[in-house]
Amino acid sequence: KLASFPENFFWGASTSAYQVEGANLEDGKGPSCQDVKEVPEGTSDLTVCADHYHHYKEDIALMAEMGFKSYRFSIAWTRILPEGTGEINQKGIDFYNDLINECLKYGIEPIVTMFHFDMPAALDKRGSWSNPDSVEWFVNFASILFQNFGDRVKYWLTINEQNMLTLVGPVIGTLTIPEGTTNVLKEIYQQNHHMLVAQAKAMVLCHEMLPEAKIGPAPNISLVYPATCKPEDVIAAQNFNAIRNWLYLDMAVYGIYNAIVWNWLKKYDATPTFAPGDEDAMKNAHPDFIGFNYYNTATVAADDGSIPFDPIGGDQQNSNGIAGMYKSVRNEYLGKTEFGWEIDPVGFRATIREMYSRYHLPMLVTENGLGAYDTLTEDGKIHDQYRIKYLQDHIHQIQEAINDGAEMLGYNPWSAIDLISTHEGMKKRYGFIYVDRDEFDLGTLKRYLKDSGYWYKKVIASNGAD
Template sequence: MKNLSNFPKGFLWGASISAYQAEGATAKDGKGKTIMDIANFGEEYCDFSVASDFYHHYKEDIALMKEMGFKSFRFSISWARIFPDGEGAINKKGIEFYNNVINELVRNNIKPIVTIFHFDTPLALEEKGGWSNRDVILPAFDKYADTLFKEYGDRVKHWITINEQNVITISNLNFGMFSKGKRFTPTETFQKNHVLFMANAVAINNYKKNYSHQKGIIGPAPNHSPTYPKTTKPEDQIAAMNAGVMRNWMYFDAYVRGEYNPIALKYFKDLGIKLDIKKDDLDIMKQAKPDFLGFNYYTSMTVEYSDTSELTKIMDQQVGFDIPGMFKAVKNDKLVESPYGWAIDPLGLRYSFREIYERYRLPLLITENGIGVKETLNKDNTVNDDYRIDYYHKHIVAMREAISEGIEVIGYNPWTAIDLVSTHQGFSKRYGFIYIDRDEKDLKEMKRYRKKSFFWYQEMIKNNGDNIM
């Protein structure tokens, strides 16, 4: 594409991590347990107890981010580090830790982008029903979010309410990844999903009502995958539209418009799903207008028409899933795949920018984008990750093309700044610009090393992406 626009001045180049995948120190300084602390994703993989040990290395890691030229850094706060039981008394050591992280970022001219909830429900709340028990979880979440606004809002000007609510919902429906392995019925799953919508709305409404003087912005960050039809058959096109609703638009519509997509409501009706929606819920959701939309992009989804009566099954919450009578996920033979089977589709990112912005006309922020690969250090203590450079180059070109088409993009925070524990594949699956020298079971010395992509991204940020063509 000719005549590409430059990236905006003040564009938020950076990267992301999450608390449970990077911090470690899961039982230190008063932190309570979360559902992720007791999760079991296979004995061959490490747990989250040490992870990347960001808790003890945050100054070193932020110094490396500064060296790369980061303008922003997206990270999540662990609810159980602030409220060990999810509610009740505040843990002052937890408040202090995140104050230290935020202050270190500010000292290095890196804007903190804070995610309030990134999968790690406090275990004490889960034992009371978690997201199934709105009478417990919503007041607790409201108090938790309010505490973050109060403690950090003078320095944090970008807030993300909930990370990948659609992944939580799809995964719980199929194998209970984020609920201690319990697989929920469709009614239970989508009721929890509704409570998550309410949590997002409660946090946004509180921030806008009580903290507007802080002059920050707030919005959610669902995962987004464009949905393609396998063939030109009209049935496959309808299947792609159905998949788009159940994978993406049901969530975006609730966030932005405060309403349920009618195709999703028809699905609920057909399956006999009856949601307990309180009298004022939809009014509260409609009031909660996000200032921007974050979204995580990794891959696209290709589907064909399905009229089968088979049970819903999942391939991978990123790659695709089936809903009988609506769509069936299939492989896209036009795209190459990552080592973990995810289709690499840079043009799908441009497609995503266009379809999201066309529907909602809100500024967009990439909150995750990346490629996970097994990696080892070379003898010269680096990693020649040319595949990652190629991946990012193509996706950033797609982003620049979208900006050239008039789409408002405010930042790019790929996954991840440093290597961390993948939820599925432990430390074997690495995403970072910075290599952390540890194995699944052997912590070694946890030394940090710059990958080849570190220097590439450093140069790219220095030029504000203008060298990307």
């Protein structure tokens, strides 16, 4: 018999501000990099999204109906500080106060991400993470959050998917390489370094200002498999595991740079430069838990010398690899979603086990989920059996991992409600709650619980026994 889920397990779901809120320039909110970047062709802009900004009460009531114990959302930096620094926008504070209070009214634990892909446009103009001042910009923002919401928010996440920002940010436009940069690899890992220091300082500050609160990182972690048992493939898998996963967690947990990554950067004269105090900040920071997003594993083989050196990396799901380190290959044992993402529930268990062995910290799943085309029937139903199957299989593997000894705090799949996908706009849906709108036709914005929502309600009520 498998171990049961712990009592007080955080069953919930996730969203991020720029993808769900809409009202992107309302009530004093300043533009973020998301609002000024080009909208991918054929996809909706971010002006309305799911209009959560105006519908949050209704949305949280639906989450409460499903029995949510937690809701992971992000705070838009530019709602609080329209320019990224300087003047506070009181209406932004008011909005998140209301949102937090609404959660608490139903006993839903707010889990707050401080930064989810939405650098203030004003700071983007000043170089974004490239500017060494970005560390202080972020820490200042964090202190405002702790001060205003820390009496009620107990769980904090620093930076969403910093590893994806570094690996694919330059491709998807969330990490900017300043014009005239000569060593692009160094530039990327210098920005990454600023984020690591910013995160470390925010963790220390959180513990100082809010001794009761808990804070952790939120990278996207998934195990990398070797394509075969050929030893060179195993080395390739270790390389990509280090670059994709362990760099971020070794730093967050132990305050040290992963040696494989450091030596790879050294080869290209691309190791980041430390400012005075960086090393101490990193050593002094201790997360209380590891938050992580999991969608699928990656599989790699030894690079046969065919990959050209490209410091900007590749696509998040089908990256080609990194010269001399690894090349990506298809895993023939795994099926794919309609949108081409591999599905690997057992890899979820493997990932959790590996993380626990390395870091011995409790873990909080901050994203996982199936993006699909959903159809609203005439009688107001969404029969998303495929999503139920996906989530059920993954929940089952968390239970297996708990049985193996891993400490799990909660499961917050993506997403609580339909929202704008990072690449595919509105057509790729993840929510338990359906939002009646299309890519360009805003429809009625009416909410409907999908079949997966009714199913999740039973899962939560039985604490995962269903």
